[in-house]
Amino acid sequence: MRGERICAGCGLVLSDHHIDTGAEWRAFSSEEADARSRVGAPMRYTVHDKGLSTVIDWRDRDTSGRKLSPSRRSEIYRLRKWQIRSRVHGSVDRNLAQAMSELERLASQLSIPKSIRELAALLYRKSIIKKLVRGRSIEAMVAATLYAACRIRQKPRPLDEVADASRVDKKKLGQCYRLLLRSLKIKIPLSNPIDYIPRFASELSLSSPVQLRTVEILKRSREKGLTIGRDPLGLAAAAIYVASILLDERRTQREIAEVARVTEVTVRNRYKEIVRVLQIDSLNSFG
DNA sequence: AAGACGAAAGTGGTTGA
DNA sequence: TCAACAACTTTCGTCTT
Numbered sequence: 001m002r003g004e005r006i007c008a009g010c011g012l013v014l015s016d017h018h019i020d021t022g023a024e025w026r027a028f029s030s031e032e033a034d035a036r037s038r039v040g041a042p043m044r045y046t047v048h049d050k051g052l053s054t055v056i057d058w059r060d061r062d063t064s065g066r067k068l069s070p071s072r073r074s075e076i077y078r079l080r081k082w083q084i085r086s087r088v089h090g091s092v093d094r095n096l097a098q099a100m101s102e103l104e105r106l107a108s109q110l111s112i113p114k115s116i117r118e119l120a121a122l123l124y125r126k127s128i129i130k131k132l133v134r135g136r137s138i139e140a141m142v143a144a145t146l147y148a149a150c151r152i153r154q155k156p157r158p159l160d161e162v163a164d165a166s167r168v169d170k171k172k173l174g175q176c177y178r179l180l181l182r183s184l185k186i187k188i189p190l191s192n193p194i195d196y197i198p199r200f201a202s203e204l205s206l207s208s209p210v211q212l213r214t215v216e217i218l219k220r221s222r223e224k225g226l227t228i229g230r231d232p233l234g235l236a237a238a239a240i241y242v243a244s245i246l247l248d249e250r251r252t253q254r255e256i257a258e259v260a261r262v263t264e265v266t267v268r269n270r271y272k273e274i275v276r277v278l279q280i281d282s283l284n285s286f287g
Numbered sequence: 288a289a290g291a292c293g294a295a296a297g298t299g300g301t302t303g304a
Numbered sequence: 305t306c307a308a309c310a311a312c313t314t315t316c317g318t319c320t321t
Contacts, residue, residue: 269312300311
């Protein structure tokens with residue numbers, strides 16, 4: 001239920017309220033699925049198998065014992081073949097299948113474009129080859145690859161956001177992410193605060209002049225060395241806060257802190273530094 | 288009443304002996 | 305491997321709008 005449509009160019013969120021038809025939970029058994037399902041089966045997957053779980057009988061008869069039409073027969077034949085194939089292929093394939101469906105679910109919930117999903121899928125395949133998934137949850141590794149893919153494509157999402165959507169806790173997600181970087185020997189630079197601005201500004205309903213001013217503030221902050229060793233999310237939040245006041249579209253520290261997933265204290269600390277170093281006197285109490 | 292402020296103590300990751 | 309360290313969080317009492 002948390003879909004957004006995002007302009008690929010600028011990141012502007014065009015519309016909200018898309019419906020994710022997938023279940024938002026995972027079930028490890030059918031009992032659990034029954035227990036957690038609140039809306040009944042969305043479709044009759046049990047009939048002549050659209051899922052992979054149903055066993056296809058060898059006889060060419062349907063459940064009431066009648067003979068099947070020729071076209072139906074060939075369809076069943078095809079399905080039977082797939083079922084055998086999926087058994088022949090080992091645990092790696094089963095792991096992948098599960099992972100890919102989890103990836104789709106997660107990416108859909110986070111409105112992550114297809115090209116980034118594919119990169120994440122590639123990373124996951126590599127991590128399987130490297131046996132990184134052993135002893136870790138599939139869900140955690142999937143989330144980590146997705147998080148990494150977003151950062152590689154310069155469309156970072158806060159770690160917290162990914163963690164929430166995947167119900168993997170932040171700590172584990174971070175661990176998996178770092179393992180991924182180490183094992184696959186990929187280097188991902190710190191995320192650029194500017195990359196967060198379009199999303200955050202959109203969530204806060206801020207005009208594009210505010211966005212432009214925010215970017216300006218971030219660039220100048222970087223030149224002054226204010227960004228070294230600082231959390232990019234905190235910088236993004238603080239710059240938005242300053243810009244929103246300067247252009248008279250003020251948002252509270254709390255509002256901004258919430259979308260950026262940092263605390264108000266961090267917003268405060270960063271924005272004080274920005275105001276001091278960039279000498280934005282109109283926000284200063286002193287003359 | 289809500290927002291902003293800043294001090295103080297706690298957390299998890301990084302670094303360097 | 306461990307301790308010091310920097311940045312951020314949590315919490316809370318106080319001031320400002």
